[in-house]
Amino acid sequence: MNNELKTYEQAETDYMNGFKYKEIAEKYNVLISTVKSWKTRYNWNRKGQKSTRTKMEKVRIQNTTSFDEVEQVVENDNLTDEQRLFCIYYVRCFNATKPVNLDKSNVSEINRGHINISTYKVITAENNIYVSNNIRLKPKELHTIDLSISESLKKLKISDVDNLPRVVIINSSEMQTGALASYNAVKNVLYIDRTIGSRLKLLELQKDAACPKNVLSTYVHEYIHWMDAQSYRIGYGEIIDSSEYLYWIRHKSKKKIDKLINKGYNINRISGYASDNFEEGKYDETYTEYRVKKLLGE
Numbered sequence: 135m136n137n138e139l140k141t142y143e144q145a146e147t148d149y150m151n152g153f154k155y156k157e158i159a160e161k162y163n164v165l166i167s168t169v170k171s172w173k174t175r176y177n178w179n180r181k182g183q184k185s186t187r188t189k190m191e192k193v194r195i196q197n198t199t200s201f202d203e204v205e206q207v208v209e210n211d212n213l214t215d216e217q218r219l220f221c222i223y224y225v226r227c228f229n230a231t232k233p234v235n236l237d238k239s240n241v242s243e244i245n246r247g248h249i250n251i252s253t254y255k256v257i258t259a260e261n262n263i264y265v266s267n268n269i270r271l272k273p274k275e276l277h278t279i280d281l282s283i284s285e286s287l288k289k290l291k292i293s294d295v296d297n298l299p300r301v302v303i304i305n306s307s308e309m310q311t312g313a314l315a316s317y318n319a320v321k322n323v324l325y326i327d328r329t330i331g332s333r334l335k336l337l338e339l340q341k342d343a344a345c346p347k348n349v350l351s352t353y354v355h356e357y358i359h360w361m362d363a364q365s366y367r368i369g370y371g372e373i374i375d376s377s378e379y380l381y382w383i384r385h386k387s388k389k390k391i392d393k394l395i396n397k398g399y400n401i402n403r404i405s406g407y408a409s410d411n412f413e414e415g416k417y418d419e420t421y422t423e424y425r426v427k428k429l430l431g432e
């Protein structure tokens with residue numbers, strides 16, 4: 135850093151503190167026109183609090199940036215909203231290019247239907263994510279899924295991370311059912327079709343769901359299933375028999391829906407998916423969709 139740099143930086147601070155051009159010129163022994171040219175060149179601006187440039191230089195985000203560190207930056211009171219937004223986007227873009235790092239030394243086998251899937255744990259994710267050996271996940275796909283999970287947990291105010299499901303990203307042929315995501319309560323596993331690692335495709339595919347335009351709709355739906363399973367586990371212990379659990383949760387959900395209907399609520403306003411499942415007696419799906427809609431709004 136040379137002297138001229140230091141002078142104009144100091145001068146900027148003075149300017150922000152309300153000094154006049156003349157006072158600044160005298161203090162640093164330069165012409166008034168020089169001070170004015172600094173103001174233009176370096177975009178000094180008293181209106182929008184501190185100038186963006188100088189502050190930005192101070193916000194250094196390293197390669198190892200974690201969500202905690204980002205939170206600290208974002209919660210820094212000295213930043214304007216614009217600067218805060220910049221930091222958030224910067225980190226998001228940066229994370230989206232980090233290579234997907236898998237722990238290849240640790241293979242977990244998992245059965246889904248009649249298919250056996252070999253999975254590896256992702257090292258570079260915020261959440262407990264595994265990836266099928268049959269897909270080459272792109273950094274952006276992983277990042278989108280990872281971030282959507284974190285945001286959904288926040289939305290649902292889930293802070294108890296103890297028994298969160300293992301997330302397994304698989305391909306459509308491994309999913310077999312055409313679902314975008316599917317929660318298995320017995321295994322406590324959340325399967326996610328890698329296709330929804332693209333937000334555009336997700337929005338297209340979830341158009342029959344509650345709040346179809348919200349990128350968290352599918353994720354929130356699945357984590358509500360997990361919350362239901364959790365409340366069963368707390369009351370009755372591990373879920374061993376899926377049909378027993380389904381009987382319990384559908385019965386419970388039906389009671390809630392009946393209450394809503396009695397109050398005059400139109401079940402068919404939730405989503406196409408909710409209505410179809412209601413017809414089939416899968417009340418847990420309908421009530422889950424109702425809660426998605428309630429949480430995410432329209």
Ligand SMILES: [Zn+2]
Binds near residue numbers: 355359422
């Ligand atoms: Zn569901």
